[in-house]
Amino acid sequence: MKLRLATAALGIASAVLYPAISTAASTAASASTSAHASPAVPEQPTLELIMSDPDWIGNAPQSPHWSDDGGSVYYRQKREGEDFSDLYRLALDADSAQKVDETTAPADSGRDKVYSADRSAVAWLRQGDVYLRHLPDGVIRRVTATASDESQLRFSSDGRRLSFLRDGQFFAYGLDTATTAQLTDLREEDDPDAEPAFDVLRAHQLRNYRTVVETLRREDSAAQATGERDLRPPPIYLGDEYRVLERQLSPGHRQLALVVTARNGDAGRKGSMPNYVNADGYVSVREVRTRVGRNTQSPQTLLLVDLDSGSITPVDFGSLPGIDEDPLARLRKSALEWHTARGADREQVKAALAAPARRDISVTGLAWSPDGRHLVAQITANDFKDRWLVTLDSEEDDAPAPRLQHRLRDSAWINWAYNEFGWLRDSRRLWFLSEESGYSHLYLKAIDERRARALTGGDFVVREPAIDPAENFAYVVANRAHPGNYEVYRVPLAGGDLQQVSDLDGVSSFSLSPAGDRLLILRSWYDRHADLYLGASDGSGELRQLTDTVSARYDSIDWNVPEIVEVPSSHVNRPIYSKLYLPPDHDPAKSYPAVMFVHGAGYTQNAHMGWPYYFREFMFHTVLANAGFVVLDMDYRASKGYGSDWRTAIYRQMGHPELEDYLDGIDYLVESQGVDRQRVGIYGGSYGGFMSFMALFRAPEAFAAGAALRPVADWMHYENDYTRRILNTPLVDPEAYQKSSPINHVEGLQRPLLIASGMQDDNVFFQDSVLMVQRLLELKKPDFEIAIYPLDGHGFTNPESWLDEYRRIYKLMQENLQ
Template structure:
């Protein structure tokens, strides 16, 4: 049945293609989005009967709080976009900055249920609000302070709500509103409950007995601040960012346990390793609240330790250790107690693929592998309330799909819970585990909220419809899915968007997805890049979107093939993609370009500098050009430290090879980028100037790493289209879709 459904749906889309309206840059990248704004921040009520989530049902940016009842009825619980803003005593902002405060407001976030199941709390504008979970209720702003509050979490018995405020931790008694302060040493440098760069965990973690909670204190005393200038005001202003770059140090870490009934007592500090140079990536309480399970990585990120901490004494024991000569990836950053707290569930790549293991805590043996095969468990898995089941998504069915599964820990058996071919991007499980809320998209439907069974494989039940009414007026044609051979005998998947005018061979653009360790080839082509590639195909370009070496979802060997040399085998894969498309007759070898954002921009620059005989045109956005400038954890994973392996940094950085530029290169960067600082682009263009190289450049003074303003999105995507048209397409004429 599944094999019949996809061709049928695609055929139905094809029937409407001739009457469909053309895509434009404005349509695809201006709010409200025609493809909708998918729900997120899923939170089940304590009894598992109702689901809270944030959403904008009209496709706009601002998210309000919604409630799905057991009947499937959707209720809107907030309408806060027009909430009056606090007056400023001395407001020196520009008109653009004042406009941005409202226009770029993403709305409410972080809903959490009070344990009575009648009230929801959520965060907005740095404060905590609450609202009754019923139609017609009005949200109440419980806190209204300059310091701001967040990370609200309720004790299991419902007596306390803990939260963070001004680098400290507080607890509010639910019945009386009485508040007690649980830590008193918070400051700009000492941050209780999170808020530091190069860290994983934030917030507070209640023990099941409701008597105590755990938190992490991060100490950044003496750390340098990176500067991000803003040139758009009357005077140049600077934002200071606490962040370490390659080879830097980690924040000092302390793990504390506090009791709201003994608020004046000092925290019990867990006896963590003496060195301050490590990450805590996972924390879980035992069912009886007597122990904490921690996953810890040293600064080198080549080892991991599973630790058990005694909640009464703070004593710590190591229960498991493993190492990887490259690095331990983030999709393994989770460990949980099993049934009765007598075992530990975790993921490992010991088999070459990320799979589940069960470790007995009585010392009776080694971890037992629970899943196996040439497929991967995705991060974000969770255990049921009784800890007898694990719910997870994986690529077992297909690397281009993600389905929901249930793993029975005592029996060691698993069952698939979703049937439709597509991609589950996230899910949430109520305490009973009888069902799950999932965010799902497929070949014909953009991402939306659905219900899945928690017990057996059944069709998904749709709860929301996010695409706007305009959606049906356009031909959302799908890509082709192909497998491309590599130069060293392997292969990788790709999405191929062929020009709608049927031209073969066509001008070709190789697209490089961002992040490096990510996956873009999926059977839910609704990302911003998928929408853009439909536009490029409409305008006569072929696009091949590749999961190059280092991408996630394809096992450990594929991941570490770029270790100590990015721009090596991943660049080879981009070259292989171009050559394969030429060999198949899809692409013109004299008209091949490449483009990408972030890591995609990095590899675009490497391609233009080192493979100018293949790539004639490049469009590089927000690219890291010298890895020594980039953040600590990312560079440590791939290159170790500059003082340890300077050659790895040099051979992996585009700035090293800038002299090789031959073709036409458009360099783009947002000057407010706090991820890949604009410094990387400034240093690269300085090098290109000194080498006498010609290039084109666009700077966006008010944009961050991912652009926020619709006008900037429209401008940058139109500019890239025009650049590709000018240099790859005959005549250089830009069609109407460019917005002219």
């Protein structure tokens, strides 16, 4: 069964129900819907309007969550004209939402809450402090009121204590005693009282001076007596060789899992970023990230600390399958010849390329079982070719040996998404996401059984898993019906079919009610940002819309809602899903110019049915379409939502498969939409700016003009975790960087190019654009310009900068395509 929209609640007939829900939504509309009055004459969007502060659109509900009794929902909403949000409470039997006074004591728990095992208590963080509610009587206690921020809330396995982390140490609050005790005193230094190493002079002094010996004995005796009376935890000294990256306390409060790395590890040289526009009139400089391959990506170690004895045990991952292999061996040999052929000293390069005896790893996730006996660790190889899930039994007498639960391998790279995992209450079964089938799916595995069981499967993506309180179902968001349509589904944990429980075309996320019987859905559509809906978790009955936060002014404009089309590919046996915007009264028998948009992030999805991350570009495409342009926005190879093969097609060749897809897009536009092949432009930001470079440099005959916004010019200047996955490192895989960096293809530029960059961009450095300009100057390329924005970063915040940038793009396309 599927939840369907309650058309009666919307006051419209089901025969004309439009998925965007453009009418007034429900009687429970948001109290803070924008107050713009609807104009008498429909307004036409202008660049000034669509690039202004987006408050004029209305502000969507954010971070929705349930009240403790399930009778209300809460959400945050950005305050108009400000950079912060307010909290609202919407009673499900009320007509409107009410703003919550956050200076008073809370009436309900917050969004990121934790429950005791018997669900008699709930705890949450509010402005960095800990709150606790006893659910049977509703009494709320404020557990902490400190200047420090607490985190990592967790109830003990016996349900009698609530632990939290503060300033690197764990504390426990007794639910019965209402007292707080410190559980750990972890120190990243050597033990000052440790027995010193043999020293000949010290030995001489102790042999000859009885008074010195007696003084030391008395000091030790006093310290021991004081320690026996001291209720505080004894210090545990890690030594000064480690730097702690993460810490997780077991539910029994007996053990601590620590992820550490070498304190003296090479972090790499950081970049510097100047700011020329400051209140004091001086230039300020800040440090920013390192570059790919310029640090050693220090390996990590997992330590298990026994809080009773103070013993510290490193976990040996040498038994992991494949840990002693070198998946980069072939590339190392090729790199040696590549660097040597270009003048490098062979022996120096050979030494630098030497593979480690064992692959370095990072600990990318930890979770203790509810009973505190087992720890599950997610281990990722630093070359990103392997991901292992292992469990450790804390009751083993010797050092716990990792027990492999799952191995995910990828010859390209392990995804940074779809890695969620967790325990069921029985402390015996794990659930996790894996792309082993080629798509992200949900699996269940008992830790004492050999194989995992797939709960979902097929050529679609599953994400955002949540287990219902009764542990009968796993709820997920999936694009099973269409790659761009994300609905809510559930699957029985005992096994069975995937059941669709929402029928709201678009893009949805959800939150289960405390009882698990209802769904709070945050759903958006092509031309409407997300609003809240309510329905039964089994999909029965009708769906009720709770908020309608789109402004009347935005709603009055006739936006060009795109169609998702399947562009035929000449390189792979599947279509390229794309958003197509057509001019009013489009006639494919006529001749049109076209603008191709390239979404950023590389790995994201934009050809979906929801409100886009690139909402300004969506509105800009209406302006372009109204001016007579056809616009195509493609989910090229590397985009999210289409499985691992689509994602990894760019491995070691960024900018090549994607360009092939855009050239197929031109063929599609020419053959079916009346586009003139000689009048096609391209633009995009971030990865889209990189691709605009590659398009103009590598296929200059195909594009009449292009705009590269906040663009990557040279991947050797980008950050480590992203770039190393796709291109390895410049040392190990120089050919991939040579092939993939636009700076190496500038000679091909023949058509007008606009470069636009924010000077405070700490993601893609402004330096990339400067280097590109220098290369263009050296090659004497005549037809380019650069626009700089002194106070903006990667994502612009100043409306004036947005307006200037898109005026330039519009002018570029008008002058070169019309």
